[in-house]
Amino acid sequence: MRAKKQAVRLVNDYADLILRLSYTYLGSTADAEDVCQEVLLKLLGRSEGFEGPEHERAWVVRVTANHCKDLLRRRAARPTVALDEAPELAAPEACDARGRAELVLRAVMRLPLEYREAIFLRYYENYSVRDIARACGCSEDAAAARLSRGRAKLKVLLKEAGYDEEDL
Amino acid sequence: MKKTFDAYREGLDALSFSPAEKSELAKGLVSAASPRRHPWAARAAAAAGIAVVLGAGAVTAYATGALGAAAEFLQDVFGMRDDQVEDVSHMAGVAGSSATDSGVTVSVSAVIGDDTFYAVVYTLEPEDPALFDGVERFEDGKVGLALGPEGSFFPLVSDSDSGGASAYFYDADPEDPALQLVQLCWAQTEGGLAGQTAHVTLHDLYGWGDEGRSAEPIAAGTWELDVPLEYEDTSVELASGLETTFNGCDVTIDRLTLSAIGVHVEYTLSGDPLETGQQGWELNIPVVVTLKDGPSIDATWSGGSGETLEAGGTARMSKGMGFDRIIDVEDVASVRVGDLWIEPSA
Numbered sequence: 001m002r003a004k005k006q007a008v009r010l011v012n013d014y015a016d017l018i019l020r021l022s023y024t025y026l027g028s029t030a031d032a033e034d035v036c037q038e039v040l041l042k043l044l045g046r047s048e049g050f051e052g053p054e055h056e057r058a059w060v061v062r063v064t065a066n067h068c069k070d071l072l073r074r075r076a077a078r079p080t081v082a083l084d085e086a087p088e089l090a091a092p093e094a095c096d097a098r099g100r101a102e103l104v105l106r107a108v109m110r111l112p113l114e115y116r117e118a119i120f121l122r123y124y125e126n127y128s129v130r131d132i133a134r135a136c137g138c139s140e141d142a143a144a145a146r147l148s149r150g151r152a153k154l155k156v157l158l159k160e161a162g163y164d165e166e167d168l
Numbered sequence: 169m170k171k172t173f174d175a176y177r178e179g180l181d182a183l184s185f186s187p188a189e190k191s192e193l194a195k196g197l198v199s200a201a202s203p204r205r206h207p208w209a210a211r212a213a214a215a216a217g218i219a220v221v222l223g224a225g226a227v228t229a230y231a232t233g234a235l236g237a238a239a240e241f242l243q244d245v246f247g248m249r250d251d252q253v254e255d256v257s258h259m260a261g262v263a264g265s266s267a268t269d270s271g272v273t274v275s276v277s278a279v280i281g282d283d284t285f286y287a288v289v290y291t292l293e294p295e296d297p298a299l300f301d302g303v304e305r306f307e308d309g310k311v312g313l314a315l316g317p318e319g320s321f322f323p324l325v326s327d328s329d330s331g332g333a334s335a336y337f338y339d340a341d342p343e344d345p346a347l348q349l350v351q352l353c354w355a356q357t358e359g360g361l362a363g364q365t366a367h368v369t370l371h372d373l374y375g376w377g378d379e380g381r382s383a384e385p386i387a388a389g390t391w392e393l394d395v396p397l398e399y400e401d402t403s404v405e406l407a408s409g410l411e412t413t414f415n416g417c418d419v420t421i422d423r424l425t426l427s428a429i430g431v432h433v434e435y436t437l438s439g440d441p442l443e444t445g446q447q448g449w450e451l452n453i454p455v456v457v458t459l460k461d462g463p464s465i466d467a468t469w470s471g472g473s474g475e476t477l478e479a480g481g482t483a484r485m486s487k488g489m490g491f492d493r494i495i496d497v498e499d500v501a502s503v504r505v506g507d508l509w510i511e512p513s514a
Binding site for chain 2: 004007008010011012015016019020023024029032036037040041044097098100101102103104105106108119120123124151154155158
């Protein structure tokens with residue numbers, strides 16, 4: 001059955017990407033899992049073809065980002081714990097690779113949304129500044145500024161937690 | 169900050185679905201995307217508001233709601249591109265005709281065709297989910313089932329003077345206990361097939377393997393179904409009255425039609441042939457459909473029916489072929505008949 005094969009391929013190719021990108025926006029794995037299902041369903045039901053794998057992947061990133069932004073807008077009226085109010089970074093007990101990775105991820109998640117978004121696209125998806133600008137709907141200057149400020153703020157956050165680049 | 173972002177990527181990579189979670193996610197997607205997992209025949213009847221009782225155990229219902237499901241079955245059979253599925257969903261017919269015997273319900277899941285060719289997909293749903301567990305599965309998705317020698321084997325149209333079919337069983341969804349039967353058929357009738365009703369009697373289901381049909385049937389029963397050929401006929405007439413030659417004879421193309429699923433030509437031979445050694449040579453006129461993107465479908469040896477050409481006389485012939493894929497007539501560059509190349513767009 002083609003639909004099943006297609007579903008398996010899409011899940012294998014994109015489920016983790018959507019999960020990670022959604023988590024970047026929403027800060028909740030449970031919400032990210034819901035988004036994952038929604039986006040994959042939309043992709044499975046799409047009748048138009050793609051120009052190639054890169055086009056398909058870019059579509060997934062764009063639709064996931066839009067879906068998350070919609071969710072955040074809908075939730076804006078509801079009282080939630082803002083990421084900025086999330087608990088302070090605590091030094092992992094054992095400073096192993098996993099602990100360091102967790103620390104950096106939590107630090108990134110404390111950045112303002114537009115910085116997190118730019119950092120994900122640049123350092124996880126390897127987007128150019130131009131592509132980030134296109135994906136975020138801003139100018140290239142603004143995209144570069146978001147990256148630069150995001151990096152600077154991340155350094156500060158990590159330093160506050162007692163870590164600098166050498167520790168990582 | 170290379171180390172920082174290496175650690176960041178590592179942190180994100182730790183967020184992932186396990187293989188089991190991915191498998192569940194894929195299953196959930198298929199289930200949510202496809203209406204086929206629902207009891208669609210009952211849903212279709214409710215949606216259309218009609219249910220015509222034909223006889224014990226047989227009900228026919230029509231609805232457009234199940235067309236997407238029909239197109240999906242047809243995608244299994246014809247290997248369509250995803251972007252063709254929507255078009256085909258408009259062309260396909262869904263006849264919820266079904267019959268139950270010996271714990272197996274046979275339903276018509278999809279029908280597509282033109283005025284000469286038609287394809288029917290049936291779903292065989294066993295009450296015992298393990299009934300087909302022992303049936304041989306082949307790499308191409310087909311399964312080793314065969315019908316008994318009795319029965320009509322393919323749907324017959326009442327006023328058809330000739331016809332035939334090829335058939336196979338396959339498994340559209342290994343996750344459910346049902347199997348599918350595909351019949352690729354042709355029939356010649358006055359006025360074409362679309363809108364008519366065919367009737368099929370399936371008799372006994374046997375296992376099939378290297379040694380042929382199993383000794384005992386897996387399910388002994390009789391399933392009688394009406395198959396309304398309620399599909400959109402996409403046939404276009406490409407030529408009428410054109411002349412060419414074949415084997416030293418004059419050929420008049422009486423009618424050349426092309427559709428999404430087949431090509432059919434009726435022609436009249438006259439004159440004296442150069443070679444008459446091969447029996448049935450009258451049917452061997454070259455017929456080749458060439459697509460704009462390159463590939464050709466050669467229907468030269470597809471067979472047909474007609475009269476024997478007596479010296480100096482005339483003979484009316486009819487031949488054609490059902491395609492193994494769905495095509496868009498607009499994607500056809502030319503249809504060759506004998507020494508003529510006919511362009512659909514011309």
